[in-house]
Amino acid sequence: MNTDLSNKNNGNNVTRLLDNEPVGMTVQVVRVLGDGAFRQRLLEMGFVRGARVTVVKNAPLQDPVEYMIMGSHISLRHSEASQVEVTDNDAEFCDMEDAYRGVVETEMPAIDPMADNVLRVVLVGNPNCGKTSLFNNATGAREKVGNYGGVTVDSKEGWFVVDGRRVQLVDLPGTYSLTEYSPEEMYVRTYISENHPDAILNIVDAGNLERNLYLTTQLMDMNIPMVVALNMWDELEKSGDKLDIEMMGRLLGARMVPLTAYNGHGVKEVLQATMDAIDESEQETLHHNVNYGTLIEDYLKSLGAMCPNLDRYTVLKIIENDQHAIERLNGQANAEEVKKAAAEIRQHIERDYNDDIVSIITDLKYGFVRGALAEALTPNPDRATNETKPGYSLDKLLTNRWLALPILLVLMWLMFEATFTLGAYPQDWIESGISWLGEWIGKALPAGILRDLIVDGIIGGVGGVLVFLPQILILFFFISLLEDSGYMARAAFIVDRIMHRVGLHGKSFIPYLIGFGCGVPAIMATRTLENRRDRIVTILTVPFMSCSARLPAYLLLVAAFFTANQGLVLMSIYLIGIIVAAITAIILSKTILKHDKTQFVMELPPYRKPTARNATIHMWSKGKQYLQKMATIILAASIIVWALGYFPRHEGQTPQEQIEQSYMGRMGKAIEPVVAPLGFNWQMGVSVLTGAAAKEIVVSTMGVLYTGESDATEESASLKNKLQNAVTPEGEHVFDPIVAYSFMLFILLYFPCIAALVAIKREAGTKWMIFEIFYTTGVAWLVSFIFYQVARVF
Amino acid sequence: MTTSTLIQTIVVLGIVAIALVYVLRRIIKTTRGQGDCGCGCGKNCQHKKKND
Numbered sequence: 142m143n144t145d146l147s148n149k150n151n152g153n154n155v156t157r158l159l160d161n162e163p164v165g166m167t168v169q170v171v172r173v174l175g176d177g178a179f180r181q182r183l184l185e186m187g188f189v190r191g192a193r194v195t196v197v198k199n200a201p202l203q204d205p206v207e208y209m210i211m212g213s214h215i216s217l218r219h220s221e222a223s224q225v226e227v228t229d230n231d232a233e234f235c236d237m238e239d240a241y242r243g244v245v246e247t248e249m250p251a252i253d254p255m256a257d258n259v260l261r262v263v264l265v266g267n268p269n270c271g272k273t274s275l276f277n278n279a280t281g282a283r284e285k286v287g288n289y290g291g292v293t294v295d296s297k298e299g300w301f302v303v304d305g306r307r308v309q310l311v312d313l314p315g316t317y318s319l320t321e322y323s324p325e326e327m328y329v330r331t332y333i334s335e336n337h338p339d340a341i342l343n344i345v346d347a348g349n350l351e352r353n354l355y356l357t358t359q360l361m362d363m364n365i366p367m368v369v370a371l372n373m374w375d376e377l378e379k380s381g382d383k384l385d386i387e388m389m390g391r392l393l394g395a396r397m398v399p400l401t402a403y404n405g406h407g408v409k410e411v412l413q414a415t416m417d418a419i420d421e422s423e424q425e426t427l428h429h430n431v432n433y434g435t436l437i438e439d440y441l442k443s444l445g446a447m448c449p450n451l452d453r454y455t456v457l458k459i460i461e462n463d464q465h466a467i468e469r470l471n472g473q474a475n476a477e478e479v480k481k482a483a484a485e486i487r488q489h490i491e492r493d494y495n496d497d498i499v500s501i502i503t504d505l506k507y508g509f510v511r512g513a514l515a516e517a518l519t520p521n522p523d524r525a526t527n528e529t530k531p532g533y534s535l536d537k538l539l540t541n542r543w544l545a546l547p548i549l550l551v552l553m554w555l556m557f558e559a560t561f562t563l564g565a566y567p568q569d570w571i572e573s574g575i576s577w578l579g580e581w582i583g584k585a586l587p588a589g590i591l592r593d594l595i596v597d598g599i600i601g602g603v604g605g606v607l608v609f610l611p612q613i614l615i616l617f618f619f620i621s622l623l624e625d626s627g628y629m630a631r632a633a634f635i636v637d638r639i640m641h642r643v644g645l646h647g648k649s650f651i652p653y654l655i656g657f658g659c660g661v662p663a664i665m666a667t668r669t670l671e672n673r674r675d676r677i678v679t680i681l682t683v684p685f686m687s688c689s690a691r692l693p694a695y696l697l698l699v700a701a702f703f704t705a706n707q708g709l710v711l712m713s714i715y716l717i718g719i720i721v722a723a724i725t726a727i728i729l730s731k732t733i734l735k736h737d738k739t740q741f742v743m744e745l746p747p748y749r750k751p752t753a754r755n756a757t758i759h760m761w762s763k764g765k766q767y768l769q770k771m772a773t774i775i776l777a778a779s780i781i782v783w784a785l786g787y788f789p790r791h792e793g794q795t796p797q798e799q800i801e802q803s804y805m806g807r808m809g810k811a812i813e814p815v816v817a818p819l820g821f822n823w824q825m826g827v828s829v830l831t832g833a834a835a836k837e838i839v840v841s842t843m844g845v846l847y848t849g850e851s852d853a854t855e856e857s858a859s860l861k862n863k864l865q866n867a868v869t870p871e872g873e874h875v876f877d878p879i880v881a882y883s884f885m886l887f888i889l890l891y892f893p894c895i896a897a898l899v900a901i902k903r904e905a906g907t908k909w910m911i912f913e914i915f916y917t918t919g920v921a922w923l924v925s926f927i928f929y930q931v932a933r934v935f
Numbered sequence: 936m937t938t939s940t941l942i943q944t945i946v947v948l949g950i951v952a953i954a955l956v957y958v959l960r961r962i963i964k965t966t967r968g969q970g971d972c973g974c975g976c977g978k979n980c981q982h983k984k985k986n987d
Contacts, residue, residue, distance in 0.1 A: 591943040594950065774961060780954040784947075834958065899965050 157229075159194065160206070160222035167195040168227035172500070175224050178320075184503040185318040186744075187211040187352050188225055192507075198537075201545040202638035205647065207745060211351040214745040216634050216647070244394040244429040245438060247364065247453070260308040262415055263333060265360060266344035267353050268315030269746045271372040273297075274402035275344060276312040279412060296332060303416045311338070314668070317352075319359045319454070320463070325668045327465075333363060334455075339419050340366045342411065347371040347399070348380060350518065351510055357393065358431045358506040362454035366418040367395050370411045374399035381521030389517040394429020403752070431509050433502070436493060440486045447479050459483045460490070461498050535748060539628065545635045556619045557715070558708030564612035571611070572859050575604035594783060598845060602779025603771055605844025605860050606837045609693040614764050616689065620658065621759040625751035629654055634745060643723045644730025646670055648743055649679040653722070656686030657715070658763070660897035663688075664904055678729050680905050681913055684893040685722040687715055689763075690836035694888050697840055701861045702881040710882075718889050721920060770835065778838045782831055783845045797870070800846065819887060819925040820880040822869070829887060835894050883929040890921035 162168055170192045173183050187210045188194070197207040197214065205218045264272040280299025297312045313332060314325035333341070341360055345353035350371075360367055369390075371377070377384065390397040398414045400407035430453055432438065445456045451469060458466030460483050467483075470476040487498050494501045539548060579600045586592040623629055629651065637647025648670055656663035663683045667676045687695075695711055703710045785805040800806050801823075808830070809823030816826040824846045832839040840860070847863040867875040892898070892914045902910040 587939070589940060589943050590947045594947050774958065777954040777957045777961075780951055781958060784951040784954075834962070895962060895965055 157227050158223045159196075159208075159217075159225035159227050160219040162196050162227065164196050164198055166229075167193055168229045169193055169231070171226040171228050173225055176497075179221070180224065181320055181499050181503075182317075183221075183225065184500060185320060185355060186215060187213070187355075187507070189504050189507045190500070194225075194227065198540065199542075200634055200638060201540060201542045202635075203542075204638045204641075205634065207540075207634065212349045213352050214747075216637070216743045216745055218637070218641075243392075243432050244361075245432045246394075247428045247430060260306065260419065261311060261336065261338045262308055262340045262342050262419075263311045263313055263336075263338040264342050264344060265313055265329060265333070265356070266315060266372075267317055267346065267356060268744065270315065270344050270346045270353065271400075271402040272312055272315065272344045275342075275370065275372070275400065275408065275411070276310060278402060278405045278408045280310055296328070301412055303412050306416065308412075308416070310342075311336075316356065318356055328668070330465075333365070338365060339422070340368065340415050342415055343367055343369045343395075344372050344400075344402075345369060347374050347377040347384065348382075350384075350514060351507070354393075354510040354513075355503075355506055357395070358509060359454060361393070361395065361430050362452065362457060364428050364430075364452050364454075366422045368411065368414045368418050369393070369395050369397045370400040370402075370407070371397055372400045372402050374407065375401045375404075381523065383519040383521075385517045385519075389513060392513040392516060403755075431506060433505050437490060437505075440490065444479065444482055444486060447475060447482060448473060457502065460486050461502060462487060536631070540631055540635060549632060549635060552623070553715070554708060554712050556616065556623075557711045559619065560612045560616045560708075560711075562708075564609075564615050567611035568608050571608045575600060575608065576859065579604070590787075593787065594780070598780050598783030598787075599776065601844040601860075602782060602841035603776055605697075605840050606693050606775055607771055609696050609840075610764065610767060612696055613689055613692060613767055614760050616692070617658065617763040618756050618760040620654075621756040622751045624654075625749065625755055627746045627748040630743070630745050633743065643726045644734075645678060645682075645723075645726050646672070646675045649675065649682075652679055652683055653686045653719075656683040656688060658689050660684055660686075660688050660893050661900045664897065664900040667904060674734050677905050677909060678726050678734055680901055681729065681909065681916070682722040682725050684897060684913065684917060685718040685725065685890065687718045687889050688836065688893075688897075690894065691839075691888050693837055693840045695885055697843075697861060697864070698876075698881040698885055701864050702876060702878045714885055714889055717886065717924075721890060721924070725916075725920075770837065774835050775837055775841055778831065778834050779841045779845060782838070782842045786846055805846070815922075818930070819922065820883045820929040821887075822875055825884055829891060832888070833892070833895060835896075836888070839888060879929060879932045882932075883925045886928055887921045887925040890917060890924055892917045892921075 156171075157168070159168070159170075170188050170190055172190060173180050173188050192210055194208050194210040197209050199206050200216075205216045206222060208215050208217060208222070264276060266272050276297065276299060279301045296314070299310050299312070301308055301310055311332075313329045316326040316329045318326065319330040319333075320326060341363070343357050343360055345357065357367075357369060371384070371386070386397050386399065396414050396418060398407060398411045400411050402408065433441070440460065441453065441456055444460065445451070445453065448456065448459075448470065450473075451459075455466045455469055459470070459479065462483070467480065470479055473479070490501060491498055496504075539545060541548075579596050582600070583592065583596050586595070632654075633647045633650035636650055640647050640649055649667075652663045652666040652670075654663075655666050660683055663686065664680050667679045667683070670676045670679060695714055699707050699710050782805065785808070786800055786803045788803060790799060791802075794802070801810065805827055806823065809827040812826045812830070813821075813823040816823075816829075824843065827846070828839045828842040831842045843864070844860050847860060847867060864876050869875055893901075898910050898914065901913055
């Protein structure tokens with residue numbers, strides 16, 4: 142943290158930097174120092190001249206720091222906050238005026254909305270403003286919503302019907318602006334430019350209009366029919382603030398509709414307004430844009446005339462020297478002329494305003510928004526202060542300097558312990574049901590290959606995984622509650638300093654968290670990381686966050702071989718995964734992916750009461766996915782594994798000889814020398830190989846290989862019992878707690894499933910995918926080897 | 936081999952063949968980035984594939 146350097150003597154005025162302001166202090170922004178994309182991101186998040194910023198608290202490890210600006214809570218590291226020059230002297234801003242100059246009207250020719258036979262509407266808005274909730278309500282989909290940014294990182298498509306007309310609705314990732322600071326922002330901008338939607342449905346948080354409407358001012362310049370949905374309208378009403386929607390709509394030149402997406406209020410009206418906007422565009426209309434003042438408007442007109450095929454937004458970006466916008470000139474005959482003219486315009490504007498172009502345009506946009514809000518919004522004078530807002534006391538506790546990390550660990554432990562204790566009862570019922578089914582079919586069908594396939598292959602394989610459905614549902618229910626409450630973003634804030642120490646970014650916490658469910662969306666969620674190096678390190682370490690597909694294997698082995706402290710044993714596996722991820726990140730940061738300075742700016746969403754409805758929907762959605770997997774890939778893989786273990790068959794073989802001489806047995810024997818030092822037999826070796834298709838298949842393979850080895854009495858019918866009683870030809874037990882833990886470590890760490898590997902290839906490249914296969918398997922072998930050999934000694 | 940055993944064997948081998956074809960097709964589709972996003976959410980998958 143800067144101390145003496147923070148307060149520089151600048152003539153008669155002492156320059157103060159934000160990072161040195163104490164907790165509780167409220168100051169105003171003078172300027173943002175430096176240059177580059179991060180500076181632009183700070184400006185766009187609201188750190189513009191005159192904006193009031195309050196220092197809320199330091200993270201438990203004293204970095205990063207939580208600030209409140211424009212009604213939002215933003216997290217910045219000290220090194221980033223030192224780029225913001227501030228003052229508490231109001232006199233510095235007495236020459237500022239809210240620069241609302243109204244809108245300019247542009248004549249737009251009529252457009253044919255069915256030009257490509259599809260009516261298409263895109264959902265655009267800040268992260269965490271309710272786009273996916275609206276999407277789910279409008280289309281009947283069950284996409285995941287979460288109270289943290291980065292939940293939606295790819296577009297999702299659905300359909301809705303209004304007045305008999307079918308319209309495609311596209312849910313785009315949340316973005317604070319269209320400036321392409323991160324891959325997801327680039328994705329949104331590119332999607333809109335290339336797909337030319339018929340309308341934009343801009344969702345804003347009605348309780349946080351000043352920052353949310355910044356994106357609206359950019360969308361206005363794209364000259365696409367737009368409707369602004371004021372989401373979380375119920376929270377605005379509760380706060381006592383009054384917004385004159387009609388006036389606001391007139392001032393912005395856009396239709397505005399109140400909405401409460403999570404319970405569906407206002408959804409019909411929003412969709413109808415969108416259709417009305419599309420219908421209007423079929424005639425020649427006047428489109429409204431932000432008025433930047435006479436000087437800049439004249440320049441926009443003159444430059445726009447030189448490139449008539451580009452929209453106003455792109456022309457403005459060319460003036461701002463945005464490289465992606467400038468690339469769109471490629472191929473144009475007068476491209477060089479346009480670039481030269483834009484450079485001259487930029488110099489003139491900067492000279493006139495005595496500031497850099499990015500600050501000027503951002504200031505003008507925020508001025509426009511502030512001016513409009515000054516007319517249309519009447520704040521409640523008795524509005525809750527930060528300290529009286531619901532969730533404040535809870536937040537103080539959960540992010541307390543000494544308690545935050547222990548609370549995080551306790552919550553994780555409670556989640557795992559509940560998974561075991563509560564899940565044990567339904568698990569027993571399912572297990573009994575499957576055993577009964579196996580016995581009934583065994584008696585109903587005559588002995589033969591078909592009966593063996595059904596009982597040993599299908600029921601043994603699929604049943605072995607199906608019994609874990611209750612635990613999976615319970616785990617996801619708790620994860621959903623934590624996510625929806627807003628605690629997960631706080632967790633990223635808490636652990637950022639630790640992540641930074643190991644060469645990671647605090648925002649990597651979100652993909653890691655998603656990775657506990659499934660590696661594929663977790664790898665995709667790394668798109669929220671702006672820096673490519675951070676993304677690759679996170680992608681390579683996400684597979685160490687044990688996904689839910691590996692959970693059946695842990696649950697089976699923990700239940701079979703650890704009678705006490707089951708929750709603790711399971712938690713230790715997850716923690717080891719996290720530790721290995723941290724060590725890997727450190728190694729990568731010091732070698733092939735050297736750690737460079739990365740920025741951490743993240744919005745902290747407000748705490749929200751998680752709804753049982755949402756958690757249940759999410760839990761059910763996960764359950765459906767699990768059952769779908771059972772009925773497809775797990776079923777098919779179980780059949781194949783059974784066949785490999787069944788053939789070839791010869792007369793007079795004992796069951797032991799038959800399985801060892803089967804195709805599966807031969808494969809297993811071939812790799813046995815590699816896995817024997819880890820304490821594994823060939824069956825375990827083959828099981829981990831089959832896990833390449835899907836990790837649940839590890840258990841279903843074990844189910845197939847161990848079914849039929851012992852007499853099927855009622856007590857020994859379960860796979861758990863079979864593992865407990867499995868013996869070598871010499872009569873020794875195959876499994877004990879050491880072998881079981883070594884096996885769990887290997888399952889935790891070795892290469893992820895094919896779907897995850899393909900996701901790695903898509904997001905990082907083939908080279909990194911191959912690296913991941915060898916690295917993770919090597920680490921798994923080494924860790925299991927060390928554990929097994931050392932544990933044996935003791 | 937009796938008739939019943941022969942029929943059972945044919946049926947079982949047919950089921951195994953179908954399972955094998957399904958798994959291979961799924962692997963090929965996943966490696967090509969076709970079908971669903973690979974997350975396992977099935978044929979109603981709403982995830983659009985990113986146009987790289």
